[in-house]
């Protein structure tokens with residue numbers, strides 16, 4: 204199978220559909236990006252369309268590296284062809300691209316020519332273009348497009364016979380556009396296949412698919428597997444109406460199918476952002492590969508799979524690893540009412556805060572309830588919930604004061620519901636003493652584990668330097684984690700115990 208030949212049409216079909224077509228300096232920026240992507244051919248414009256486009260096509264042709272095919276569009280009209288030859292003829296590899304419709308509908312209602320006349324017009328134009336380009340550049344070549352090829356199902360034999368004569372007249376590339384996407388991919392590729400079978404092998408078959416029904420990528424990719432080597436695509440899918448075939452989607456789809464794609468895929472994302480900015484056509488949130496939301500997972504099942512395969516080349520719920528196209532932002536976990544514990548865990552720990560999966564399970568219903576009201580929670584809101592439900596847990600217990608008396612004896616003051624407690628507890632430190640004091644007061648808990656560290660992340664207004672994590676077990680064997688921060692390590696420990704007690708109480712209430 205031949206390597207695909209990427210023929211970019213952003214500067215012509217894409218440009219002609221912009222609300223404000225590009226000037227030379229804009230075209231130069233896009234042209235540089237196309238060179239970085241390593242495309243094989245660029246259609247730089249339609250030189251006869253305006254003085255500005257003529258000049259732009261000329262400048263770009265002179266900038267083009269030796270290996271690049273530079274193409275200019277022309278109708279089957281001598282003036283257009285002369286204009287194209289004059290503007291791009293000095294490129295190392297110039298190509299004059301002439302086009303004419305051969306669809307019965309368009310020949311009759313738009314061109315006002317009968318098929319015989321249309322055929323003669325096309326052949327004559329191709330001969331003329333061939334002679335003109337060869338006069339100025341021996342490397343020059345001719346591409347002919349059957350505009351509305353997708354509408355030629357009923358007269359395909361006529362089209363093929365015409366194309367044979369067009370090849371004799373000098374064309375070496377035959378482009379088959381689905382100019383308006385009326386033809387479904389399966390039908391279109393059968394037509395492409397038939398042309399391929401009937402045309403000499405030295406001729407390159409090309410496809411150019413518009414995206415009116417959103418199937419242009421499928422049609423282009425499948426056309427390649429049926430023998431169309433030249434693929435006409437546009438950056439960001441720019442082009443008339445709903446646009447042309449999206450360059451990135453075709454390149455990545457072929458890459459994923461094991462085809463050796465001769466473009467630098469890692470330049471895709473950066474290029475897409477620049478094209479969006481320059482064209483003023485924003486990238487749709489859900490645009491495949493490049494959309495801001497194209498790497499987001501919001502349902503628990505997808506988040507779980509995505510996180511389990513995060514660093515793998517193949518991911519559970521993505522077509523590529525984002526780095527393939529130069530995306531640095533990676534998969535994003537959106538927290539909504541549909542989200543799962545693993546995503547909650549991931550977002551909080553990525554923000555630099557301590558959390559266990561057990562705590563994420565505990566937070567999930569609280570987060571779900573908040574998200575049901577407002578939709579996706581911004582990370583700041585998620586962290587607010589986490590702080591208040593982990594570091595500052597409101598409940599029946601309220602820690603008031605910790606005092607050191609003497610000889611390992613501490614005095615702990617707290618409130619439980621409406622009752623105030625002032626209890627002395629003995630132990631080898633405030634944690635031990637506090638647990639003893641609680642047990643004496645009738646609150647039976649067992650210390651399973653505790654640790655302290657100095658956090659890297661600030662906790663709103665806490666001005667904290669010590670962070671405690673306490674694991675307590677209640678009488679039924681249920682384990683709960685309490686956390687706290689305070690300038691005093693002793694108070695951080697005791698506060699963590701009371702946060703754990705409030706969590707324990709809430710869980711008991713929920714169980715009832």
Ligand code: KIV
Nearest residue numbers: 302348350351380382
């Ligand atoms: O869509 C189309 O048919 C075209 C031709 C000029 C190739 O853009």
Ligand code: ZN
Nearest residue numbers: 216382411413
């Ligand atoms: Zn087009």
